[in-house]
Amino acid sequence: MSKPVYGKNAVQSRNVEKISSPVWALVVALIVFLVWTPFQVGLFNGQQIDYEKPIYVSSLLSGLLLLVWIGLYYKKFKLEEQRDVLAVASLLLPITYALSLFGAASHYMAMNILFIQSMYIAVFIIALYLLKQKQLNVVIQNAVLAIAYFIVGFGLLNWLGAWKFAGGLVGWFSDTVSGGKYLDAVMTDSNGLRLTSIFQYANTYAAFLMAFLFVAVFALVRSKKWYGTLTHGFMLVPIIVSLLLTLSRGGLVMLPVVFVLLLLSLKPVKQILWIIHLGIAGLASLAIASPVTNLGTELSTAFTSSAAFKGWAYLLGASAIVAACGWVIQRFVAPWLQNKLEGWESRKLAGLWLPLLSVVLVAVVAFLLIGTSARSILPANMETRLENINFKQHSVLERITFYKDAMKVVKDYPIIGAGGGGWASLYEHYQDYPYTSRQAHNFFLQYLIEVGIVGFVVFMGFIGYIFYKYIRGYLKRDKDEFDNGFIFYIIALSVLVHSILDFNLSYAFMGILVFIGLAGMGAAMDSKPLRRNWNKPGIRYSYLAVLAIGIIFMFFLSVSAVGSSNSVMKAKRLIGVSQSYEELKAPLMATLKGRPYHPEAAAYLASMDHQVFNQTKDEQYLNEAFSVLKRALKDEPNNKILLTLLASSYDLKGQNDLAFAVYRDNADKFNWDIEWYESLISRSQALARAANAEKDEAKKQEYLTTGLDAYKHVTDGVEHLKTLPPEQLQGRPFSVTPTIALNAGKMQQMAGQNEEAAATLKLGLGDAYADVVNSGTLWDTNWYSSLIARSYDLAQQAFTQQDANSKTTYLNVGLSAYNQVQADLQVQSLAIPPAIALNAGRIQLMSGQMQAASETLKLGLSEDYKDATNREMARWYLAALKKAGAAQDQAVYDKLIAADPAEAAQIDSIVNTQYQ
Structure with a gap:
């Protein structure tokens, strides 16, 4: 048997290896998968059925790709060197997620993330072996760069008003396009407009841009062709401008950190070139940042061709200038620097001076932009964001709280974790104050929560080993034979470092980029022969057999999940258009047959059963709701909606x-x-x-x-x-x-x-009830009457002022007060006073409780229709019946109209008023 080849000879060997057509087909399929994923699989927080199907489809497709890889590589696959062990060790990552299912806080979310993890490993194994061949490595690198540049351009198209064109580019295969517009490519929050491109979250887009800014600089410096130099140089300004438009403070804070870490891996000449290129691109970007920001804001409200033309002129002009400067620098300055500094580069620790100087430079720039008026060169919204960067800023304090609360979860789920989505399921139990965040804003802590110490050690050992072996080999290099791997190192390092502050890897595409990055590093790492002979046919084929069995198992799970997801989405669409209980129930039952723990399907069906029970009083619907909810809650014990519906079921049963x-x-x-x-x-x-x-x-x-x-x-x-x-x-x-x-x-x-x-x-x-609370006697009938009357008046006032929250608050006070006084009077066998019945009935009607309102109002009616209060009682009583769709009380109506014919119009006025 021939011995494996390592180091430089290995690179040369891979360069001449002939690549078969099926392997090229696999590469094309992988690239298509990479194009499809970012526009389909968005943020997976585990509880949105709109996003679940793309997860299952992506898991299915990646599994099929891995099966094809097995078919193509089963003879070539060896267990001879350390690199090969990575393919085996990677299987431990989804296995730890599978183990966490035993104690999962949410089985539904844990299964969704298991699908995602399986996809990551499929992509990792395929990429690990494809990237070993230089020709394929270059193709995949260029494909990743092209996708990244497209995403940058896609975002700027949306920013500068061409959202319809941008939507048309991807609308034919992306469900995220609605009405011709990609949803939230430009989002609005308390900071104003923020660019998000495909991610719909500005901070993650900033992490993406940071990674590919450094990739673009590296590709520019490395490029030997004039068109490559111009292309990568041209993209620097769009990337930096896009980064500024995200208004991401985390991105701006982490960018210099990653920059310095990357400089440490470069030789002095390249360090200088990086600083020059980034400095020129940064100055050009700052020069056009204000007009591009203002024009984008203007175009978001009303499109004008002149504003769009100006925006593109600024952007393309600055990009062209920077690209030209980049070409000049690479053509003339770079060779001159190489000649001048050739002796310096060979000195020990020569590569440390510029990173240390960069730290000082970054500190000075940070001080100028944060601590002085120099930040006024930026657009107003960017200036405000920089002004607020400090350790007492809300998002910093909030993240510190997240991290403390996350450790509380780890303490209770230490070994195998709380399963995928553990934080989203449990954070309300552990939180220190009432924030809302289904993400812990730290990937590593969230991973620790989900898989516990065992899974976390496996993951950190896996990525740590790859980084160690790659960096060790990279620092030993004599020439640039590891250049191909450095792009993947940049991607993985940038995203993982930024993920210390955010949940970037809760986006499947970002996770795929990281695992492709790890695969690229693994393909180029310092790989030595294994000390023991693991390259026995039995061991190799056993691994491939286990891998194939796992793929087939996940394949069937994915197919089942896709069918289940189709059913629940069909039900969701029908809910808005169909009134047929059986038509709506069928797809929900199909979903629950395969996944009885599906929370939204269980909630939909239980809610429908409640409605039908209220109409028919048939116990079978209530029993079905109980059965569905209790089964779902076995796997989803922390689901608030399901628990609320279970309580409602008990209420309906008395x-x-x-x-x-x-x-x-x-x-x-x-x-x-x-x-x-x-x-x-x-x-x-x-x-x-x-x-x-x-x-x-x-x-x-x-x-x-x-x-x-x-x-x-x-x-x-x-x-x-x-x-x-x-x-x-x-x-x-x-x-x-x-x-x-x-x-x-x-x-x-x-x-x-x-x-x-x-x-x-x-x-x-509070003050709205101050005189009622301060009255001489509390809790007697007159006091309740005053309280209910005040609640009605305040609710009516809030309704007039369109203050929905205050209206609901006052209505709830009135309803609670009525329930209390009604119970007290019932114990004393006393009738409800007319004033209480009138105001309570009106409150019930405004709350949408039409049947209860008609019953309450009827209690207060008398035969004296000359009395204005009694006529008002009758008016609201008849309106409640009409709103409820019940038969009219003709006797009361005749008496009321006989007393005052104008009452008919007033009844219709109440009926036509939309209180909800």
Whole structure:
């Protein structure tokens, strides 16, 4: 058997190896896959059915590509050198994700990320062996660069008003194009317009741009052809301008870090050339940044050809100038520098001086742009972003909190982790304050959460070994025989370093780039022969057999998941157009047959069953909802929507105590969800009141204890929020809401804590109810009447002012107050006073509770239609019936119209008012 060839001879050997047509076909298929992926597989946060099908399709396609690779390489595959071990070791990465399924916080999300990880490894293995052949290596490099440059151009097309053209370029194969426009290629947030291109998240686009800025500079310096020099030089300005347009502070902070790390890997001449090219491109980009930013902002509101022409003139003109300068530098300056510094390059530690000088230079530039008025050369929005870079800035403080909370998750799921999507499923339980972030904003911590210490050690060992072996070989080089691998090193290093601050690898395309980068490094690394003879046919073919079995297994899972996804998407489309329960149910059942844990399908079906039960009172629909929800919750125990629907199912069945138990037993999963605690406290109060009426002191105390403990949890949380730094935004609202105050106050009154009850009411009801709260007697019928009347008036005022949040708050206070006084009067066998019935009925109608409104209003009706209040009661009662689609109460209608014919128009006015 011939011995393997390593080092320079290996490179030469690969250069002359003939490449068969099937291998070329595999390369073309891989490139097509790389083109398709960024426009199909976006951010995978595990719980959006719009994005799940592309994940399954990509897993399926990558598996097929890997099967083709096995067919082409099964004779060539050897286990002779360290590089070959990478193909075997890479399988441990999806295996650790498979292990994490046993303790997964969400089986659905964990399976989705297992599909993604399987795709990564398929791409890695294929690329590892294709990139060993220089001709294929060059083709794949050029393809990756072309894709990157297209993405940059695609983003700028959208920025400068050509969104319809940009959408047309990709709309024929991308589902992300709607109405001819790629969704959120330019997004708007509190900072203004931000360029995101295909990523729909500016910070990840910044990480992408940072990586390919350095790739473009490297390709420019390396290029031996004039057209290559001009092409790469031309792209520097569009990339830097795009980076500025993302307004990503993380990108600007990490860019110099990665730049210095890369300089350490270059010889002095190339270090100087990098600095010159980037300096010229940076100055040119800054010169046009303001007009391009302003023109893009103008074009986002109204397209004008003159503005678009100016924008492209600035951009293309600056790019052409920089490209020309780049050609001149490479043609004349680079050879001169090489001759002048040839002796210096051979000196020990010669490559350290410029990186150290760059650190100083970066510090000076950072000081000028952040600490002085020099930043005024930038557009206003960029200036503001730079001005806010400091360690007390909101996003910095928020990330520090994320990282602390992430370690709490790791502590509870240390060995095999919480499964893919573990952070998204669990963060509400561990969070320190009510932020909303389904990503931990640190890839490495998120990975640690998902696969635990075992999986994290495997992953870090895998990438660490590749980096170590690649850098070791690179530093030993005599010539530039490792140039091909350096582009892949730039990509992997840039994205991974930036991912310390963000969730770039939650985008499948970014993950693919990293694993192609690792494969490129592996193909060029310092690979030595294995000490033991592993290259036995039994071992080699066993590996390929295991790989093939795994691919086939994932293939069938992918096919099943694609079919399931098609079904749930069909149901989602039908929900907006069909009224047929059976038509809607069929695709949902098809989804749940294969994946009974699918959260959205289970939620859709359970919601439909609730609606049909409300209409028919047929228990079979309610039983089906129970069955679907309980099965889904076995694998999705932290899914808030499913838990809420389960509680609703118990409510519909009249088992309010079991619905209460759902909220009580799962409250710690949503520690900062004020709506969850509002419902828990309301239910505690209602059940305590019912137990009191039944003279069940034990139950009463149980419910009071739970409710008041929940109220203390809220007040403690409010106090904790006061300790947050003023720069750190609170996130979701968390306070003693009026509804919480009313129910907690009632429980305190029931527990004999009258002073505490009064204080609670003042704390939660606020100035709008100040006179009601300060009235002489609390909790009697007249007090409730005043409270309900005020709630109706405030809700009506908020409705007029189009303040939907305040309207809902006031309506909820009125509803809670009515439930309380109704229960109190029922115990005393007293009728509901007309004033309470009128205002409560109106509140119920405004809340969309038409049947309840008609029943409440009917309770207050009398035969005296000369009385204005009674006529108003009848008017709203008849309007509620009409809105509910119920039969008209003709007797009441005739009496009302006889008393005042104008009432007919007023009834129609209420019916036509859209309160929801």
